Amino acid sequence: MQTPASYGEGDATFLAAGGEAGIFELVNRFFDIMRDDPQYREIWDMHPDDAVDKDVSRDKLARFLCAWTGGPRLYREKYGPISIPQAHAHLAIDARLRDGWLSCMRAALDSCGYPEDFKAYLTRELAVPAERVRQACEKNLHAS
Numbered sequence: 001m002q003t004p005a006s007y008g009e010g011d012a013t014f015l016a017a018g019g020e021a022g023i024f025e026l027v028n029r030f031f032d033i034m035r036d037d038p039q040y041r042e043i044w045d046m047h048p049d050d051a052v053d054k055d056v057s058r059d060k061l062a063r064f065l066c067a068w069t070g071g072p073r074l075y076r077e078k079y080g081p082i083s084i085p086q087a088h089a090h091l092a093i094d095a096r097l098r099d100g101w102l103s104c105m106r107a108a109l110d111s112c113g114y115p116e117d118f119k120a121y122l123t124r125e126l127a128v129p130a131e132r133v134r135q136a137c138e139k140n141l142h143a144s
Helices: 012-016 019-036 038-045 051-068 074-079 084-088 095-112 116-143
Strands: none
Touching: 012 019, 012 116, 019 038, 019 051, 019 095, 038 095, 051 074, 084 116, 095 116
16 A cells, blocks of 8 residues: 555556556546536536547546656657646636536545545645646636
């Protein structure tokens, strides 16, 4: 079992998540919860509309999280470089939607059976890019 201090060092977070297979499973659960739970439906609806595009959204998030957690740079290999805040800046994401996204991710983490310290660590760390997305969206809304 990882100690909280080791998360974020090298590939410790990636490995604690179950590697590539674990992260893809987490993302699939995240999207399934988002689709099936009415409290997250607004976030689900922000993703491109057809099944193929939703599959691409799943793939992009999983590949991004692989690198973000210290694993292979799968997103860059397939899609090129990304700025998460700028990729979402065209959306109207406020604090409520940011918190909803984090809540949905926490539900997905819970459903995967990860240890509590890992879930707490990942939720706390994911709050940073989630807040940056909110800020980019707010900035673009005020600029229009």
